[in-house]
Amino acid sequence: MGLHVRCGIEDNLWAPDRRGKMSTVKQIEQLVRISREVGREVATGVDARRILQIDRFYRDTDETLARNGFAPNRQAAPREMLRRVS
Numbered sequence: 562m563g564l565h566v567r568c569g570i571e572d573n574l575w576a577p578d579r580r581g582k583m584s585t586v587k588q589i590e591q592l593v594r595i596s597r598e599v600g601r602e603v604a605t606g607v608d609a610r611r612i613l614q615i616d617r618f619y620r621d622t623d624e625t626l627a628r629n630g631f632a633p634n635r636q637a638a639p640r641e642m643l644r645r646v647s
Contacts, residue, residue, distance in 0.1 A: 566592055 568574075568588035576583045583591070596603050604612060619625040623633055 566596075568592055 569585050574583045574588055575581070576587070593603050610616065614629075619628060626633055
């Protein structure tokens with residue numbers, strides 16, 4: 562279920578007074594406050610690295626997809642001459 566949020570410069574949220582954009586720090590402070598108000602824990606750096614699987618590497622694309630619950634890439638179609646079928 563996750564319901565994770567993201568913030569940062571690319572998300573350009575206006576400050577509550579609409580006079581400027583919120584800095585990344587202000588966005589994080591607001592998200593932490595809201596999370597606590599609704600009873601959600603905020604992930605630590607260690608938790609976030611585990612959740613996002615940072616620093617975990619796989620031998621190839623197929624293993625990466627399989628380990629993360631995705632279907633494998635489809636195989637490439639054979640390359641052959643086009644033919645008319647009408």
